[in-house]
Amino acid sequence: MLEHCLVLLIAVPLxxxxxxxxxxxxxxxxxxxxxxxxxxxxxxxxxxLAKNVIGGDIQVYTLGAEFPSxxxxxxxxxxxxxxxxxxxxxxxxxxxxxALVISIxxxxxxxxxxxxxxxxxxxxxxxxxxxGLIFSxxxxxxxxxxxxxSIASCGLIAFYVHRGESLxxxxxxxVISAVAGLMILFSVGFLYAQYGLLNIAAISSALEFTxxxxxxxxxxxAGFAMKCGAVPLHLWVSDAYGEAxxxxxxxxxxASQVSLYALFRISFTLFGALPLKEILGWLVIIFGVLSMFxxxxxxILQTDIKRLMAYHAxxxxxxxxxxxxxxxxxxxxxxxxxxFGITAMEGGVFHIMNHxxxxxxxxxxxxxxxxxxxxxxLNKMGGLAKAMPFTAIFFLLGSFAISGLPPLNGxxxxxxIYESVFRFSPLLSxxxxxxxxxxxxxxxxxxxxxxxxSTPAKFQKIKEVPKSMGLAMGILALFIVLFGLFPNIVVDxxxxxxxxxxxxxFQYINAVL
Amino acid sequence: xxxFPFITVxxxxxxxxxxxxFKKNLLKLVMAIHIMASGVNLFLITLGxxxxxxxxxxxNAPNLNMVLPTVQALTLTSIVINIAIVALMLSLIILIxxxxxxxxxxxxKLKQ
Numbered sequence: 001m002l003e004h005c006l007v008l009l010i011a012v013p014l015x016x017x018x019x020x021x022x023x024x025x026x027x028x029x030x031x032x033x034x035x036x037x038x039x040x041x042x043x044x045x046x047x048x049l050a051k052n053v054i055g056g057d058i059q060v061y062t063l064g065a066e067f068p069s070x071x072x073x074x075x076x077x078x079x080x081x082x083x084x085x086x087x088x089x090x091x092x093x094x095x096x097x098x099a100l101v102i103s104i105x106x107x108x109x110x111x112x113x114x115x116x117x118x119x120x121x122x123x124x125x126x127x128x129x130x131x132g133l134i135f136s137x138x139x140x141x142x143x144x145x146x147x148x149x150s151i152a153s154c155g156l157i158a159f160y161v162h163r164g165e166s167l168x169x170x171x172x173x174x175v176i177s178a179v180a181g182l183m184i185l186f187s188v189g190f191l192y193a194q195y196g197l198l199n200i201a202a203i204s205s206a207l208e209f210t211x212x213x214x215x216x217x218x219x220x221x222a223g224f225a226m227k228c229g230a231v232p233l234h235l236w237v238s239d240a241y242g243e244a245x246x247x248x249x250x251x252x253x254x255a256s257q258v259s260l261y262a263l264f265r266i267s268f269t270l271f272g273a274l275p276l277k278e279i280l281g282w283l284v285i286i287f288g289v290l291s292m293f294x295x296x297x298x299x300i301l302q303t304d305i306k307r308l309m310a311y312h313a314x315x316x317x318x319x320x321x322x323x324x325x326x327x328x329x330x331x332x333x334x335x336x337x338x339x340f341g342i343t344a345m346e347g348g349v350f351h352i353m354n355h356x357x358x359x360x361x362x363x364x365x366x367x368x369x370x371x372x373x374x375x376x377x378l379n380k381m382g383g384l385a386k387a388m389p390f391t392a393i394f395f396l397l398g399s400f401a402i403s404g405l406p407p408l409n410g411x412x413x414x415x416x417i418y419e420s421v422f423r424f425s426p427l428l429s430x431x432x433x434x435x436x437x438x439x440x441x442x443x444x445x446x447x448x449x450x451x452x453x454s455t456p457a458k459f460q461k462i463k464e465v466p467k468s469m470g471l472a473m474g475i476l477a478l479f480i481v482l483f484g485l486f487p488n489i490v491v492d493x494x495x496x497x498x499x500x501x502x503x504x505x506f507q508y509i510n511a512v513l
Numbered sequence: 514x515x516x517f518p519f520i521t522v523x524x525x526x527x528x529x530x531x532x533x534x535f536k537k538n539l540l541k542l543v544m545a546i547h548i549m550a551s552g553v554n555l556f557l558i559t560l561g562x563x564x565x566x567x568x569x570x571x572x573n574a575p576n577l578n579m580v581l582p583t584v585q586a587l588t589l590t591s592i593v594i595n596i597a598i599v600a601l602m603l604s605l606i607i608l609i610x611x612x613x614x615x616x617x618x619x620x621x622k623l624k625q
Binding site for chain 2: 078140144147150151154155158161164167168170171174175177178179181182185186188189192193198
């Protein structure tokens, strides 16, 4: 069971996706149960895998052979290899959990539209794409799963085909994804031409840092940065998150985090022995700070609730880049790494998880408002707190968490980032705190406009959202409070092994060779 | 050594990139993406070429001088992925045309 976990994690969602339309033919109830059942079983598989991998036991699965380097006439063979270390399992836990919560939420949310079977099928394919991208041990498989993820998310962004805006958002997204994918394939060509290898671990130990390798690194970083929505390439984010259905915006956040993970995998594992780590680290830090600042300033100007949250998602991505970038910049310097580098990395990695939870909750509350009122314009809302008290409470929890107020989960990870970055460079830490204050200001405005004040006449009769949507938001809100109250358990159990897996990349490499 | 295929790759990719940045018609964007993809595919195929090599079928190779099979497998996969992406983009364009009545990115007036 355990040794086949990795390949099952990709096979089960794909199989479930293709059976979903068949189950839909028989009945919608059956279809819903089928989707939930398959996601719960995937969650179970991830938990089984996580229990072993967090303990320090890296899992490798070789397709078509007993072990990775079997039957090679000369050198390391070309072969599909799946590999799971602590950071990969960490990302897989987040993405499968989010997919499960989102499909519970979607049960009622998209009920009134046609072609709901295709919605769930694409959601499962998106999950398969994310898991494949997380676990793939070679560059080309990574590219294939990245394209699978892009195509599935493009279909989901264009779910409201009757609206021109969502079609344009989907078109913009697919253009960016196609260009990013081609950049990655191009650099895979560069690496293959020199070393005749595709496996990440094998390339990493063979790298000689020629000029062509640096060109490949630039293309890889640019390609994955395009997909994760950091600042110079953030233009698709506001459209895609803003125009997709609300639960899809929540899962797109996770899909972007998975690209961010791929970026970390490239810069820590593939180019783990790069002599210019400090420059790469500073580049990541600069992109992070720019993302934080530009994201939040654009968000303040918005009046469309989902577009506003989309810009906040860009801004929060900056925190992760800042935390991990500081770790990357000091990785060659052991005393600085022990003093604050590891804490900064832990903060960045922990923030990935927290961001997935509170940003997901915020998008789901926005979806709840849109579900009942039918508008995304903040100026047309008002007084919803009386009609939808639970949604209002969930929204407050989410917005306090995103602004880093104690005792919620956003505070726990932001504090780690503030205190460690302060020892690296005080200015960066001050900018990070300032951005948090601006975030709070922006969300106070949203709360005031949407939930307080007088209720417009046409919203007098609206009710609270259906129970399944409330349940999905409640689960996320519960985790926000739990992670805020007991951050040590999560940091020691999950986040710290994940951050260490990034730093000690030789374990990942030795597990394959 | 100047290699003709690599120059073609550079020309194709820069043509595609130029069109992607400067053209305003959505159909031309699709063509740009496809030209760039062809450039990358040609790049991969060229990497595997060996002077005087034969097709990589082991029993047919007289003196084991074969072109590399891996890049050809990669290119096949990449072609299939690109067809999927181009088909998706074209179907989005049909829907956008129904909504906007124009394919020019500057005239984005939605029909009410």
